[in-house]
Amino acid sequence: MLSTPDYPSQAPRRPLRLQHCLLCALLLLGSSNLLAKTELSKPAAAETPPTFTSRQAALSALPPLMLWVGERPDDVRTWIDGSARQGKGAADSPVPSIQDQRMGVAVLDTTVLLRDGSASVRRRQQPLKLPPAWYAQNGLQQKAPVVTIVHIEMARAAHKPALNEKQKRTIVNAVVAAATRSPSQVVQLDFEVMHSQKPFLADVVKRSRDALPANVALSITALASWCVGDAWLADLPADEVVPTAFHMDGEAKRLRDVLDHDGRFPRPECQPSLGLSLDEQPWPSKLRSQRLYLFNRNAWSGTPMAGWSVRLGAIFP
Structure with a gap:
């Protein structure tokens, strides 16, 4: 049988309980300090600017002057920067902030073509240059004064639109989608109809308002003639009505006389804004x-x- 070799005898070890506890305490203390340093060294998360809590707040935050921008390559930076208020410290900050803007843009975002019984949707294809101060890392800043427009085109003659349920749903979906791309939380529906087509437009406006979030404002354009003696706009749940006081055809003189006399149209819903x-x-x-x-x-x-x-400057000093 193999025998176990004889090893020199060792002195008995002292208990390590106290040493072990002290070492654990030091390690824990060092770990907590390390964790604290790691947490402090993390980059602070970028704070997302708060959105407007109500559509009234979103609408009232728009500047007093808005530029309509159609489907063409364009650059509005000279106009926007030139209109900025010269606030406190403006000399030290040549790039005006969003809060300093006296001018914004309402840009054509989507066009819906109604033809026969169909509706086709076309997104904006042309570039638009805006002030760099309006941009954040991932696109336009929230609350930037940019309104997205949904324009409705209707075919004529042999292809006159049916104005059916499918076309209504397509327009409403386009309005809701455009609203998600509006940093101002305002979306505008540009839809001119004949007298017999007013019920269709009214239903589209009502459905759009129901489908939009409560803190997104719905603006609509209106023929100037709708704002003189015609009360049908008062029943629409639009947050803003913009009467287009141009290209008024046969009624131009009468409507311009109304504006010249009072500076606005008589219908209350048409008075806050003007085109x-x-x-x-x-x-x-x-x-x-x-x-x-x-x-x-x-x-x-x-x-x-x-x-x-x-x-x-004479209009908006």
């Missing part, structure tokens, strides 16, 4: 609307602001 065009002059001598939308048949990038600054 004018650069190519139809002179404008009414006095304007009492709180917000003005401007239409330009040409690109804003090709329209020098210098020629309009005095006129616009």
Whole structure:
């Protein structure tokens, strides 16, 4: 049988209980310090700017002057930067902040074509340059004064639209989708109809309002004639009505006389906002609307602001 070798005898070891506890305490203390340092070294999460809590707040935050931008390549930076309020410290900050803007843009986001019984949706294809200060890391900042527009086109003659249920749903879905791309939480429906088509438009507006979040405002454009003696707009759940006081055809003189006399249209729902065009002059001598939308048949990038600054300054000093 193999025998066990003889090893030198060792002195008995002292109990390590106290040493072990002290070592554990030191390790725990060091670990907690390390964790604390690690947590402090983490980059702070970027805070998302709060959204407007109500559609009334979103609408009231829009600047007093809005530029309509159609489906064309455009650059509105010269107009936007030139209109900024010179607030405190403006000399030290050449790039105006969103809060300093006196001008915003309402940009064509989606076009819906109604033809026969169908409805086709086309998103904006042309680029638009906006002030760099309006952008965050992942796109436009929340609350940037940009309104998205859904424009409805209707085929004529042999392809006159049926104005059916499918077409209603397509328009409402387009409005809801455009609202998700609106940093201002305001979406605008641009839809001109004949008298016999008013019930269709009214139902589209009601359904759109029901489908939109409660804190998103719904703006609609309106023929100027709808704002003189015609009360049907009062029943629509639109948060803003923008009467287009240009391209008024046969009623132009009568409607312009109304504006020249009072500075706004008589229907209450049509009074807070007004749409004018650069190519139809002179404008009414006095304007009492709180917000003005401007239409330009040409690109804003090709329209020098210098020629309009005095006129616009007289309206919104």
